[in-house]
Amino acid sequence: MDFQFTDDQKMLRETYQKFCKKELTPEYARWLDENCRFVPDEMLDKLADLGTFAIGIPEEYGGLGLGMVDICIMMEELCSAAVAVGFAAFLPIGFGARPLSEMGNEEQKQRHLPKIAAGREKWSLALTEPGGGTDILGALRTSAVKNGNEYIVNGSKMFISGAHVADYILTVAITAKAAQRKHGLSLLIIDAKTPGITINPIDKISIRAISACEIHFEDVRVPAENLLGQENHGWYQLLGTLNPERIGTSVFSLGVAKAAFNYALEYAKVREAFGRPIGSFQILQHYLADIAIEIENARNLIYKCAWLCDTGRRYDVEATMAKIVACRASELAARYGMEILGGYGNTTEYDMQRHFRDYKQMMFSPISDEMSKNYIAQSFGLPRSY
Ligand SMILES: Cc1cc2nc3c(=O)[nH]c(=O)nc-3n(C[C@H](O)[C@H](O)[C@H](O)COP(=O)(O)OP(=O)(O)OC[C@H]3O[C@@H](n4cnc5c(N)ncnc54)[C@H](O)[C@@H]3O)c2cc1C
Missing domain, CATH: 2.40.110.10 (Butyryl-CoA Dehydrogenase, subunit A, domain 2)
Structure with missing residues (x-):
């Protein structure tokens, strides 16, 4: 087994890390949340210049021809900095490029894929x-x-x-x-x-x-x-779109979890009580350790799903599990994060409240945790419970 990214994948990650540091600052993420109903076109243009929308599109249609692991690497960086930007990147990738590449006829691919790759079509x-x-x-x-x-x-x-x-x-x-x-x-x-x-x-x-x-x-x-x-035949064809969507939304949750964790960790290092940083108290250290464990769990399952997808293996059950595991990581990170910030977590001045609001969406969208578990249980051969 090889848990390493390739050199190209490491470069991809560094490219997006640098981009996020420069463009997706905490101030920008906050501004988006407070002022926008969609990520502005100027930001989408910058993402397009990096090849964000081209990533999974075959090269003959103007894409980069990369796979789901690469999409996850890119999305993990974007979502950790500003989940809305990762979401905006994923919409044309998951709901335009992927279904068109898999089900589109030649004319449809020619018509849409080059424009999606260039960031000129939203889906x-x-x-x-x-x-x-x-x-x-x-x-x-x-x-x-x-x-x-x-x-x-x-x-x-x-x-x-x-x-x-x-x-x-x-x-x-x-x-x-x-x-x-x-x-x-x-x-x-x-x-x-x-x-x-x-x-x-x-x-x-x-x-x-x-x-x-x-x-x-x-x-x-x-x-x-x-x-x-x-x-x-739309239902059966759609299932091929919904599985990658589950991986994509798992990365949204992973991003929120990492953002909340980093925010809480930095706060715990500088906030003092009883003459010491609050991060020196064992219970808060355990909160942070618990979050880190869940984040690592989620990352491993997400990248395993992406690998299964790229190697043409079945991954519907794993993607459904990843969705739940990543949601749990983000829920724990946001909940413990609020504890660590004490009263300040409850103010709009601090970003933790945004992570606390953001994680909630993936608990039921695109599929609720309850329905996800029904699906997983059925995969053991148990009768439908509904
Ligand atoms: C912000 C947001 C963005 C979204 N984006 C999209 C999008 O881009 N495209 C799109 O098509 N949809 C989108 N959705 C819809 C999303 O997929 C649905 O909200 C989701 O499928 C749940 O459906 P519902 O909200 O109607 O809840 P309901 O189906 O009414 O479910 C309500 C509750 O009942 C539970 N429940 C229902 N049946 C069972 C059962 N058999 N066993 C156990 N529990 C059960 C559910 O788990 C849930 O807790 C979005 C939703 C939101 C809120």
């Missing part, structure tokens, strides 16, 4: 509906009815990250009545500027610089050529 994934996200198959109502060479889309989506700035929304819709809903779903590439689409950002407390949005589709005309993959 969102619209799966969840107002009726629910966990029982998504039961809740799904959005329909796409074939009419000549178009689909007519009607319905609503809920909590769609970055839809208010997206150029394209990869949308899951019902295209056929089937005995089981999963046999009648398709994926459509919808131009966000198409008439009939209304998008409203929702005010939220976590990762505020990536708004989640309500979307309404009213008689939205989508060219039939914008079908991604095979008609009515």
Whole structure:
């Protein structure tokens, strides 16, 4: 077994460490949280100059042709500095580049991949509906009815990250009545500027610089050529997108955990009580040690999943476990971090409150911990509990 990054991967990590030190300062991360509903274009341009959006795209489409381990290395640095920026980087990678590379036809790849690689197309994934996200198959109502060479889309989506700035929304819709809903779903590439689409950002407390949005589709005309993959096979095709998404969101949690840990550690070194730094008290040292253990656990599982993904092995159960382990690390880091800061943790002047708000989003998105455990338990051959 080799737990080492290659020389190229070490260079990639150093590149992003330097970038984060210069551009994603604590002041910038705070400013984003307080003022933005999405990461500003100037920052996205800087990310594009580094090759951020090109990373997983095949070279023949203007990409760097790198794998999931490389994406995780880059994302770990970005998310540790400012999770919203890592999230903004992941949206076109996870919901544009990856599904297009895996399911797109040649014309779709030529049309979109070079633009995504250059940072000129933003993407969102619209799966969840107002009726629910966990029982998504039961809740799904959005329909796409074939009419000549178009689909007519009607319905609503809920909590769609970055839809208010997206150029394209990869949308899951019902295209056929089937005995089981999963046999009648398709994926459509919808131009966000198409008439009939209304998008409203929702005010939220976590990762505020990536708004989640309500979307309404009213008689939205989508060219039939914008079908991604095979008609009515969308559910099975989507699963190939949701597994990398679980790795991606695990890295969001890892980033929040590392940020909270570093913040608490620095504070514990300088804050004094009883004439000593509070970091000299054993219980606070144990808090920090416990966080570090969970962070290391999460990192190991995340990179194992990324390796499984890059080597073409199955990793759905591991990615679901990684999501839970990384969430736990961020939860512990934020909770103990608040303890370590005492009263100051509760003020908006200190960054710990942001980490305490940010970690919460990944507890239920893209999949809740409860549903994740259902999925893991089923993998042992146990009957569905729901
Ligand atoms: C900020 C944010 C960003 C998001 N971004 C996106 C996005 O970009 N695209 C997208 O498509 N969706 C997105 N989502 C939606 C997200 O995936 C859903 O919120 C998630 O799937 C949970 O669905 P729900 O909120 O409807 O909760 P519900 O499905 O109503 O669940 C509520 C509670 O019931 C529990 N529960 C339900 N069924 C079971 C069961 N069988 N066993 C045990 N417990 C159960 C859940 O675990 C949860 O605790 C986002 C959500 C948020 C809040």
